Amino acid sequence: MSGSPLANGKIHLHSSVKRKLAEEKGYVFDKRLRYNVRQNESNCRFRDIVVRKEEGFTHVLLSSQTTDSNALTPEIMKEVCRALGNAAADDSKLLLLSSVGTVFCSGLEPSYLIGRLSTDRRKESSRIAEAVRDFVLAFIHFKKPIVVAINGPALGLGASILPLCDVVWASERAWFQTPCAALHLTPSGCSSYTFPQILGVALANEMLFCGRKLTAQEACSRGLVSQVFWPTTFNQEVMLRVKEMASCNAVVLEESKCLVRSILIPVLEEVNEKECQMLKQLWCSTKGLEALFSYMHSKTTEK
Amino acid sequence: MSGSPLANGKIHLHSSVKRKLAEEKGYVFDKRLRYNVRQNESNCRFRDIVVRKEEGFTHVLLSSQTTDSNALTPEIMKEVCRALGNAAADDSKLLLLSSVGTVFCSGLEPSYLIGRLSTDRRKESSRIAEAVRDFVLAFIHFKKPIVVAINGPALGLGASILPLCDVVWASERAWFQTPCAALHLTPSGCSSYTFPQILGVALANEMLFCGRKLTAQEACSRGLVSQVFWPTTFNQEVMLRVKEMASCNAVVLEESKCLVRSILIPVLEEVNEKECQMLKQLWCSTKGLEALFSYMHSKTTEK
């Protein structure tokens, strides 16, 4: 998180002091710590995520080595699925999902998509769409509560899975965008269903069709996020609340989630299936690939 | 309402003057008036609620003699069901629900639960769960519009039934909390369905899992409440609007409610059934009772 450009310059004042305090507390979401974490958690080895078993809960951190900005590839999504599978079976009462770095998750990696789809459009469009489907299904079917802590931008699939999680906390630095149409993509992560439910049709469509960006505060006032915290104390605030939540009875947490979610699961499964079918179809088309190429080009020329 | 501790001390100034004015208007939601009311309304006798037949509408006030803070017991819930049954059959066009005192409703009475469940867990858990189910069903099936006026805190079941009502007005002093998980309880009053619908999944779950408190303003900006009024003029504002609403045509009011609600009734019935099944199961377990005991203990030591 350190060294990221901030809207409010003041946060940088005394940041070294604050950092030290945070480090003494022994819990900084920092790339440098990943290696320590790994050494302590020899039981589950991952490349692009970090999994920490905490008292009462499992902490999964996106920390991609193979992509920038925690972008997703089928391989990374499979690691998350595996971590969710483990957490479902162990004695943790809930799952905390967050990220290492300044970006929560930038969605599907465009260069990966282009690379693979250029090689074998038919085969790769199926394979990637299936990876997205299984990734989204893993969230739909996870029975323990999922808390997400969003430290920075959440884009595309990284934003659309949020309504599949149970409690969503964001740092003031977070923002949300699903620029599907501009990227020649259709909605994913069940956002075609969950976004209109939560944000109202008008705002959901403005996000999906026009790539409207939501600030953390806007996302909170419209229901995508339940609380926004100050960046410098974000991690502490989240850990405090997660620990309290993890002190509740496991059966009560799981049964409450079941009451809230069970009625929606068949709908979400159907929506996910349809969304992924549509993505596969678009990736399979020449136009889809061209749109991705021109997006990549515009990103390169921007820099 | 008088003599209640207030966040804003100023409201106490001249309160005696204001009270007099209010009394002259002949309508104070005050414990002292209950007895007068009773004398006028010899047709329906209740112990813990007050029922006033007004021009065009029926006014039901929670006014518990047997519990503190308008807490609910199966007996009180049965009185409310009986009052709703009467109002459904008479010539009133709508129902106004409010409370006497400074608390709207504090939900199920924990000491009652402990007392009864300690005696005969199996029998009493069934009996109480059934009382909750019938209480919630009475709201689901009530065909005339229900307006709720929330003068103070609404907790647990007292908060979760609000989305089953049609228009929800709150005093600035009101706040809302459903600390289910902390009390080793699962959601009730169909809140596992209605809260995510209204507040979005993230905030609904934060309320249900983490006991997040909503102020009247927050509840209004997120859709649980439709308007917030200043405490000192709350009752007048509510009566003004209810009277206007009661001047509308009875058929139009009932048919409009039918159009809005009928599509949801089967869903709500199913959700209510599931929620009460789960509550019964928890109350029947030793752990459930222990959690209630420890909650009661923490409340006692707080004082």
Next chain:
Amino acid sequence: MSGSPLANGKIHLHSSVKRKLAEEKGYVFDKRLRYNVRQNESNCRFRDIVVRKEEGFTHVLLSSQTTDSNALTPEIMKEVCRALGNAAADDSKLLLLSSVGTVFCSGLEPSYLIGRLSTDRRKESSRIAEAVRDFVLAFIHFKKPIVVAINGPALGLGASILPLCDVVWASERAWFQTPCAALHLTPSGCSSYTFPQILGVALANEMLFCGRKLTAQEACSRGLVSQVFWPTTFNQEVMLRVKEMASCNAVVLEESKCLVRSILIPVLEEVNEKECQMLKQLWCSTKGLEALFSYMHSKTTEK
């Protein structure tokens, strides 16, 4: 828009200058331009709406010659249906709906209703209810995205169809009201379903039962509208965004809308059918007609 009474007088300053600028840009939503438009668009002739075929999209403007304040009659609704039918078949990627004048749409024309229903209640109530049903169905079934730009008040049916559109932008001058109950009407335009979904039950019912007025900002913060713009630049802001949206791929836009909407279509069809049945029944009754008469009378004496 010129000459309309404004809350904020300042907007009138230099309005002639601004108008000139706008006219030079060649795009003013003004009654005077209608005739030019007509000459250019000889292919589709309408009396109460204007249809402009733009680059990538179709622009439909309510511009009623036969009613005040863009009120709706069966004939005007049929023109809109016809325009939607044309736009569905042509090569436009989306539809922009807006209005000429200072009022977006004032809903069904009461004097028309009274005139016709007084003549032949049974026949006319059927005919008008069917016109409403088909008008609403045309929105439900339209496959391309619909953007609505609301420049002023949207009342009754003019407000209730908004959730059937996809992106809803409003001028600061817009406001929203569905005073059904006061007019002895039940909800229409699927608002009995869409309003509670978007605004929460409490606010939806306050609008439907109590005629609660929402300002543009309130409508935005509660999800009916996705963004509010300053009146003087409203049209430019809308055109800018619509043109950008129209640069997206047509298949992606249509398929995204399909993903968002398809799941709701059967529900909306059923709700629309029920609402129109109820309206027909009310119009067929003597009481319904009396209520409309007394409403007209109160409007006349107000002036």
